[in-house]
Amino acid sequence: MSDKSTPVDVGKVCEASVRIKDFVHRTPVLTCQAIDRLAKRKIYFKAECFQKTGAFxxxxxxxxxxxxxxxxxxxxxxxxxxxxxxxxxxxxxxxxxxxxxxxxxxxxxxxxxxxxxxxxxxxxxxxxxxxxxxxxxxxxxxxxxxxxxxxxxxxCDVIAGQGTIALEFLEEVPDLDAILVATSGGSMLAGVALTANAIQPSCQVYAVEPVGKELQKSLEAKERLWTDPPKYLDTVADSIRLQAVVVEPAAGAGVYAAINCLESIVPPPQKVGVILCGGNVDPDALPWST
Missing domain, CATH: 3.40.50.1100 (Rossmann fold)
Structure with missing residues (x-):
């Protein structure tokens, strides 16, 4: 069975970085002036859509x-x-x-x-x-x-591997105020959060999810309140229905949040990282293809 017992810390993330470095890409960090103007802040995109297999x-x-x-x-x-x-x-x-x-x-x-x-x-x-x-x-x-x-x-080994995203991100942009993470089962969120907290504690990590998923309620209850997507959860982002350049819809969730959802944070973050988690798109499943 899989190993769930070994605690994950930034040391395990650093070990994972060495272990996998010859088999994964160090993905680029991209910027876009047009999106910066829309968001009214500086946005940095960690392009995991260019990762091996097309996703983080x-x-x-x-x-x-x-x-x-x-x-x-x-x-x-x-x-x-x-x-x-x-x-x-x-x-x-x-x-x-x-x-x-x-x-x-x-x-x-x-x-x-x-x-x-x-x-x-x-x-x-x-x-x-x-x-x-x-x-x-x-x-x-x-x-x-x-x-x-x-x-x-x-x-825990999967979480440590996902944490290498933040390790690379903060090496390239060490003064990020926030990182937005499209969230499904939570391995990327966990890995990025623990790594960011260890390297740059002032950098806040925010989970992004489709409306209706209500991850916050599960976090408050300290248990998963549902396992299958509710019938009312209508989203093309299939990879984040569960607790996804062309990027998959799940990656687009972070872009939307960066542009539209940060003004309520006090103080609003000015340098924001967005993880473009993947680029594996099924063209037949996109809403404008029908």
Whole structure:
């Protein structure tokens, strides 16, 4: 099973940076004067849309999979469940590590993501399009094969890998006032927050989510209040429905927040980092394609 017990700190993030550096890109930080004018502040974009596999998920996946190979040289392989980006990251990492990989994926997942996962040599196992089904089928595969589950967010090694985004970001722009993080399961949010807090404590980290998801209520209750997207949660950003240059809609959520949602913060941040979390877009799923 995946390692959930080892606490994550900035030291683990630094170790992850060294471990994965030859297998992921150090992505560029981009600026845009037109967006700065709209936002009335300076915006810096960490372009994870240019990352290996097309999304930041390759970072955490590589760290977790490579550590699995180190800890268990005779590992029968990896299994995970994902709507696409984490699956591509794990499939890529498993190929790099020489491990077998099975991916449990909803039967309605975008074809572009399914094709990419297969392209990395992973086995696809389709399930019903619900978070509960994904978990159940993944657990069954792990039990039957002995493969290690690499969860997209509930895995400390994955969180440490995602924290390398903030490590790079703050090396390049050390005086950021805030970083906006599009949030699904929370591994990027956790990794970025703990790293930013260690390196630049004055830099605030904000989670960005679709209206209706209500992550704040789960945080206040200290438990996940739902596992499947509510029926009223209408968003094209499929990768952040759960607790996604062309960027995927989930990355666009951070851009929107940077332009429209920061004036209520006192004092309003003037140098803001936005993580463009990925660029894996299914053209057939975009609202203007129908």
């Amino acid at each position: 998920k390759a970072r955490g996946a590589c760290n977790a999979v490579f550590l699995e190979k180190e800890r268990n040289p005779n590992s029968p392989g990896i299994v995970t469940h994902s709507s696409g980006n984490h699956a591509q990251g794990v499939a890529y990492a498993a190929k790099c590590a020489g491990l077998s990989c099975s991916v449990v994926i909803p039967r309605d997942a975008p074809k572009i993501k399914c094709d990419a996962i297969r392209g990395y040599g992973a086995e696809l196992i389709f399930c019903e399009p619900s978070h509960t089904s994904r978990i159940d089928v993944c657990a069954k595969v792990a039990s039957e094969t002995g493969k290690t589950i690499i969860h997209s967010s509930e895995n």
